[in-house]
Amino acid sequence: MMRRLVSILLIAPAWLIPAWAAPPKPANLAPVKWVNPLGGTDSSHAFSRGNLYPAVAVPFGMNAWTPQTGLDPDGWTYRYDAQQIRGLKLTHQPSPWINDYGSLSLMPMSGELHVLDKDRGAYFSHEREAAHPYAYKVKLLESGIWAEVTPTSRAAVLRFTYPATPKAYVVLDAFPKGRKTVGEQAIGDVSVRVDASRRRIVGISRYNHGGVPANFGHHFIVEFDQEIADCGTWDPSGPRKETSLQGDHVGVWVEFKATAGLTLQAKVGTSFISLGQAELNLRREVGEQSYSAVEARAQKAWEDALGRVKVEGGDAASLEVFYSCLYRTHLFPRTFHEVDAAGKTLHYSPYSGQVEPGPLFTDNGFWDTFRAAFPLMALMQPGLDNQMMQGIVNAYREGGWIPEWQSPGYRDCMIGTNSSAILADAWAKGIRDWDGRKAWEGMVKGAHTAEPSSTSLGRLGASHYDRLGYVPSDVKIDESAARTLEYAYDDWCMWRFGKALGLPAAEVEPYLRSSRNYRKLFDPGTGFMRGRLQDGTWQSPFRPDSWGGVFTEGCSWHWTWCVFHDPAGLSTLLGGDTAMAAKLDSVFTTRPTFESSYYGGVIHEIAEMVVADMGQYAHGNQPIQHMIYLYDWVGQPWKAQRWARETMARMYRPGPGMYCGDEDNGQTSAWYVFSALGFYPVTPGQTQYALGSPRFTKATMKLENGRTFTVEAPGNGPDKPYIQSATLNGKPLNRNWIDHAEIQAGGVLRLVMSKQPNLKRGTRPEDRPYSLSRDPEASEGR
Numbered sequence: 001m002m003r004r005l006v007s008i009l010l011i012a013p014a015w016l017i018p019a020w021a022a023p024p025k026p027a028n029l030a031p032v033k034w035v036n037p038l039g040g041t042d043s044s045h046a047f048s049r050g051n052l053y054p055a056v057a058v059p060f061g062m063n064a065w066t067p068q069t070g071l072d073p074d075g076w077t078y079r080y081d082a083q084q085i086r087g088l089k090l091t092h093q094p095s096p097w098i099n100d101y102g103s104l105s106l107m108p109m110s111g112e113l114h115v116l117d118k119d120r121g122a123y124f125s126h127e128r129e130a131a132h133p134y135a136y137k138v139k140l141l142e143s144g145i146w147a148e149v150t151p152t153s154r155a156a157v158l159r160f161t162y163p164a165t166p167k168a169y170v171v172l173d174a175f176p177k178g179r180k181t182v183g184e185q186a187i188g189d190v191s192v193r194v195d196a197s198r199r200r201i202v203g204i205s206r207y208n209h210g211g212v213p214a215n216f217g218h219h220f221i222v223e224f225d226q227e228i229a230d231c232g233t234w235d236p237s238g239p240r241k242e243t244s245l246q247g248d249h250v251g252v253w254v255e256f257k258a259t260a261g262l263t264l265q266a267k268v269g270t271s272f273i274s275l276g277q278a279e280l281n282l283r284r285e286v287g288e289q290s291y292s293a294v295e296a297r298a299q300k301a302w303e304d305a306l307g308r309v310k311v312e313g314g315d316a317a318s319l320e321v322f323y324s325c326l327y328r329t330h331l332f333p334r335t336f337h338e339v340d341a342a343g344k345t346l347h348y349s350p351y352s353g354q355v356e357p358g359p360l361f362t363d364n365g366f367w368d369t370f371r372a373a374f375p376l377m378a379l380m381q382p383g384l385d386n387q388m389m390q391g392i393v394n395a396y397r398e399g400g401w402i403p404e405w406q407s408p409g410y411r412d413c414m415i416g417t418n419s420s421a422i423l424a425d426a427w428a429k430g431i432r433d434w435d436g437r438k439a440w441e442g443m444v445k446g447a448h449t450a451e452p453s454s455t456s457l458g459r460l461g462a463s464h465y466d467r468l469g470y471v472p473s474d475v476k477i478d479e480s481a482a483r484t485l486e487y488a489y490d491d492w493c494m495w496r497f498g499k500a501l502g503l504p505a506a507e508v509e510p511y512l513r514s515s516r517n518y519r520k521l522f523d524p525g526t527g528f529m530r531g532r533l534q535d536g537t538w539q540s541p542f543r544p545d546s547w548g549g550v551f552t553e554g555c556s557w558h559w560t561w562c563v564f565h566d567p568a569g570l571s572t573l574l575g576g577d578t579a580m581a582a583k584l585d586s587v588f589t590t591r592p593t594f595e596s597s598y599y600g601g602v603i604h605e606i607a608e609m610v611v612a613d614m615g616q617y618a619h620g621n622q623p624i625q626h627m628i629y630l631y632d633w634v635g636q637p638w639k640a641q642r643w644a645r646e647t648m649a650r651m652y653r654p655g656p657g658m659y660c661g662d663e664d665n666g667q668t669s670a671w672y673v674f675s676a677l678g679f680y681p682v683t684p685g686q687t688q689y690a691l692g693s694p695r696f697t698k699a700t701m702k703l704e705n706g707r708t709f710t711v712e713a714p715g716n717g718p719d720k721p722y723i724q725s726a727t728l729n730g731k732p733l734n735r736n737w738i739d740h741a742e743i744q745a746g747g748v749l750r751l752v753m754s755k756q757p758n759l760k761r762g763t764r765p766e767d768r769p770y771s772l773s774r775d776p777e778a779s780e781g782r
Helices: 002-010 275-285 291-306 316-328 373-380 382-399 419-428 436-448 462-468 480-501 505-514 517-521 567-574 577-589 604-612 627-633 637-651 667-677 740-744
Strands: 064-068 087-091 104-110 129-132 135-140 145-151 155-162 165-173 190-195 200-205 218-224 230-235 238-240 244-247 251-258 262-271 309-312 345-348 355-357 688-691 698-702 708-712 722-728 737-739 747-754
Touching (some): 104 262, 135 291, 155 165, 218 275, 291 316, 309 316, 373 382, 373 667, 419 436, 436 462, 480 517, 567 627, 577 637, 637 667, 637 722, 667 698, 737 740
Antiparallel strands (some): 064 087, 087 104, 165 251, 230 251, 309 698, 345 355, 688 737, 698 708
């Protein structure tokens, strides 16, 4: 049944971004669309609806392909409201704010030759467009050409079907270099060469927006299955007859005979290591296979990936959203390693500039993904998660710092040392076939120093934090309060990880002490976290709805809850569980006011919070996404159930504007996947999941160890968000959490859902999930 269900989801004819996993809708069911006052369906600097493009890839593949509607270097490479397509683009873009690297595109055309992206646009319609995770197809309306692409991890096959025409072209664009220098070294030229006798193009794309050494290049081979009638190269000045060209921005044009029509296949192989490796990748992953055969393999890969979780009992919209979100969690981080002719795993390192042994992954911002995307990986694919931990350690070995944002190498973006949470979480869940001692070495370095030219390697303000227990707001370091709160949580992760490694107490106990530093930013006079000066006084003036400044992409309404590791300790600061519950309530009942002078205007995260109309709750950005589940820590779990279900219903809608804000590398999608299953990892670094409210009547997880874990909620529906009672493998479950080991052991979590809350279940202190303040191994005297 699961195979059949997933097949239907994947081949559905509807075109939705990002919801390719849509089951057919009954004719009398009107589609649900999220309409907001700003209008439109596309993401922009002013308002984000996910920042997505239709990524055609295999799960965690090295490359993705997408239709290109924008002009380089526009970060929004595809816009749903655009009218023209300018090529099928090989992309590695993890975010429009980070942009792309190693790109190339192929564009078919007939009649007059146009090589520049501003000139080669072709009109298209969503009525003649089909997108699936495993394939994309579109009709270029003026020419009548059908353009298609289907992927492997490091290669792809494109198919162009021309009507009868005397001039049939394909234009390859290797894109400009982008960042011209890295440090004091110039990036090499983009180079292309066409060999008509072998029906192939070879080249190197140097395209990048940072995060690469001077010798960076993406090597590619394009092989056609038809004879080339004419060919040449081009640069911004126009087409040339030369068959090879180097420069800042170059490309190739080829002509084929299509007087009676033509179906043309182009096989593309790529490598970050060498041209020879690109050819090996092409032979190994495509070889002599046809477009249809490669498409069938890619479809099977997605059926297997999405088929790990089977949900039942939801309506068409909830199924569409769930599988769309699950799809997003299988795109990042991308594989960056390759396999040589001897079968050895190796990679070009964007950290050392050398070819290095072992696995490596990239295109990920840990500030976002430590929260739920990596924990989902640890739950469902621990073997792959283990490889990813190996890759993080390899990055440290090769570059001297544990990365926090990778694309493909170090990027200067966001705050914290959240790699500690990802590594500690994997280790806590038994995923340990990687060098923990080396990882510890990198954690310690990052905890006490900062890379001078970056704000995202190590800890900016580490010396102040180590001396005062917080980063002051008057030392010219932005986001000082947010940094302090994240450093405290990261220190707790280090304490847990160091203890699990068996390190001496003298090495790990200091991190236990500093993990309580969050308390130094709590102001009992206002009941909020706030910035503090070096002399210990509070930064003034203070407004809890003031965005930016001492906080990152949010305000104190959001960051006050960022005590992932010690909600019980936060409750004590707030005056006890009743007071904390009331404070949580106020997030939803306080009007969505804001003060934005720090930014000089309204940033998209602010607009998204206001439009969401859920008070100060800003689900469109990551800092507060866990906050709903904190009700489990204060004896009012029914409120977690109510708000989790309401957020799923209100903030995720099928269609081009599916998300209510940024969808960063799968994090906002992973929130939905976990929440729809009925539990959420509030505190990565330990093994408990807080219970919420499942979206479906049944969800079956096929675990990597061969067991299955099922969440049953018979009779569940939109009007039944509350858990009346629960059993785990037939035994009563009164607590507000379930353990990772209990899921991995397999079994059944059965939840009786109701329209009315059970005000007695889950209210005892022993029913609450983990908190540092209640950890018997973490006494204050240490």
